[in-house]
Amino acid sequence: MRVAEAFQAAFGHEPEGTWHAPGRVNLIGEHTDYNNGFVLPFAVPWGVTTAVRRRTDGTVRLLSLQASGGPQVITELDRAQGWARYAAGVLWAFERAGHAVGGADIAIDGDVPQGAGLSSSAALEVSVATALNDLHGLGVSPIDLALLAQKAENDFVGMPCGIMDQAASALCEEGHALFLDCRSLGTRAVPLDLAAEGLELMIIDTGVHHELADGQYARRRADCEGAAERLGVESLRDVTDLAAALSVLEGDERKRTQHVVTENHRVEALIGLLRAGAAREIGALLNASHLSLRDQFEVSCPELDVAVESALRGGARGARMTGGGFGGSAIALVPAGGAGRVRQEVEQAYERHGWAAPRVFPEVTPAPGARRLT
Structure with a gap:
């Protein structure tokens, strides 16, 4: 080794x-x-x-x-x-x-x-x-x-x-x-066996390297903590009436709260679809998550947005940025055999913008966690 x-x-x-x-x-x-x-x-x-x-x-x-x-x-x-x-x-x-x-x-x-x-x-x-x-x-x-x-x-x-x-x-x-x-x-x-439902997940590495410790991540966290304090809850997890919460918040705190509360609902909804054998329907949740991260949490970037938009044009059933943001990767839910078309669409979009081609990893499947090898 x-x-x-x-x-x-x-x-x-x-x-x-x-x-x-x-x-x-x-x-x-x-x-x-x-x-x-x-x-x-x-x-x-x-x-x-x-x-x-x-x-x-x-x-x-x-x-x-x-x-x-x-x-x-x-x-x-x-x-x-x-x-x-x-x-x-x-x-x-x-x-x-x-x-x-x-x-x-x-x-x-x-x-x-x-x-x-x-x-x-x-x-x-x-x-x-x-x-x-x-x-x-x-x-x-x-x-x-x-x-x-x-x-x-x-x-x-x-x-x-x-x-x-x-x-x-x-x-x-x-x-x-x-x-x-x-x-x-x-x-x-x-259980996450996308292949059994005729799907695969691909990762699109934009090549934009982020440095989350530069303060952007910390500012987003401070926004969330400030909103929770203003609402009188321990954390935004505890917001049960989103409309009422948004009515008393302004600016960044309002937007961050909207994302966090709706994203928690999306997690639960996606698990429900997986348990029901309806993995083909989770794409809409991935799309909604990306829009919320882009518009409400404001952690996307042009390269991520183009990756998501072009993946959808190429036939992906859903796509979103993943990770902390400001660069990094997007994921795309693709019909089996469709990764080549999606990849071509993304690469052509990057070329039109004058950006270096992203790295694409098709057919990513869940691996085991930490373990001893020898």
């Missing part, structure tokens, strides 16, 4: 094992997680594989096969730089939770398209967390590993994400989407 070989070459000894955690794509339920709402992601076939060996001297050595230069040697976790902060943050979160994991040699190899909105950072965090949990015999549950990984990203890296990405990476099952109630942390595996 490539990561194990790189580990031995860099550190001079073999790892104690290798672990893999996947990225995710969100079928529906965007910007609802930090509002205590509902989400429906599934794990993608790409992720982060980590080779780890424990150390007794407290030092952490971190190597990424995707980063230039040699390993970062860290004697104090808060001195980690760049990508290494996501891994160092996991060790920090374990320590804060009372788990003395000490030092480690860690090599990381990832194939999640970076900047595509498929949660490469969560895959890295969960992969490292799963490895440390196994090696130290801590017995931390998958959902609690996800919470530790989220704490690392929130409080150590400084990105105020919700729990969805880490939970999806830790808990997803092959062939299923993951319904997650972000308040109770209750989960349910929802």
